[in-house]
Structures are given as structure tokens and as C-alpha cells.
Amino acid sequence: MRRMPSDVPPAERARWLAELAEAIDQAQKVAWRLGVAEGNNPEAKELYGRLEAARVEVDALRRGGFRAVEHKNDPDWLKQLLWDCQTVGPAG
Numbered sequence: 677m678r679r680m681p682s683d684v685p686p687a688e689r690a691r692w693l694a695e696l697a698e699a700i701d702q703a704q705k706v707a708w709r710l711g712v713a714e715g716n717n718p719e720a721k722e723l724y725g726r727l728e729a730a731r732v733e734v735d736a737l738r739r740g741g742f743r744a745v746e747h748k749n750d751p752d753w754l755k756q757l758l759w760d761c762q763t764v765g766p767a768g
Contacts, residue, residue, distance in 0.1 A: 693738045700731045 684692075704727045711720030 690738070693734055697731065697734050697738070700727055700734060703727050704731070 704724055707720050707724040707727060711717045711724060714720065
């Protein structure tokens with residue numbers, strides 16, 4: 677993955693992050709459909725969870741600039757996210 681230089685104007689950075697958020701949203705919708713179409717597919721659910729983690733990071737970057745984003749290494753975090761997705765449905 678290519679990093680964006682820190683001297684990029686804020687408007688361009690915001691546009692780039694908005695495009696990235698939209699791409700993640702579209703990928704999540706595809707992953708969700710795959711998970712449902714294939715009858716509770718665990719790989720599709722894991723992909724959806726990973727995409728959700730990426731979306732959360734992008735949202736944090738959009739709100740707080742390009743300072744460090746805190747990573748949570750709790751192994752139960754992904755399990756809880758997958759459970760939430762299973763019971764509620766995809767975001768958006």
C-alpha cells in the first residue's frame with residue numbers, strides 16, 4: 677500500500693479518505709451478500725469484519741487527521757464484531 681505524503685493539502689487528503697471509505701463500504705456489501713448467499717460463510721464474515729476494522733480506522737483518520745490510529749489487539753474484538761454483524765446486518 678502506498679502512503680500519502682504528509683504535505684498533501686487537507687482537501688485532497690479528505691477526498692482520498694472519502695473515496696477509500698466508499699470503496700470499503702462497497703466491499704463490505706459484497707462480502708455481506710457472499711456470506712448470506714453461501715449460507716453463513718465464515719470466510720465472508722471474517723472478510724466483512726476485517727473491512728469493518730479498516731472502515732473504523734479510515735473514520736478515525738477522517739475525524740482526527742493522520743495521527744496514529746490506536747490498534748486494538750483483543751482477539752475477542754473480531755468475534756464480537758462478527759456476532760454484531762450477524763444479528764444486525766451490514767452497515768448502510
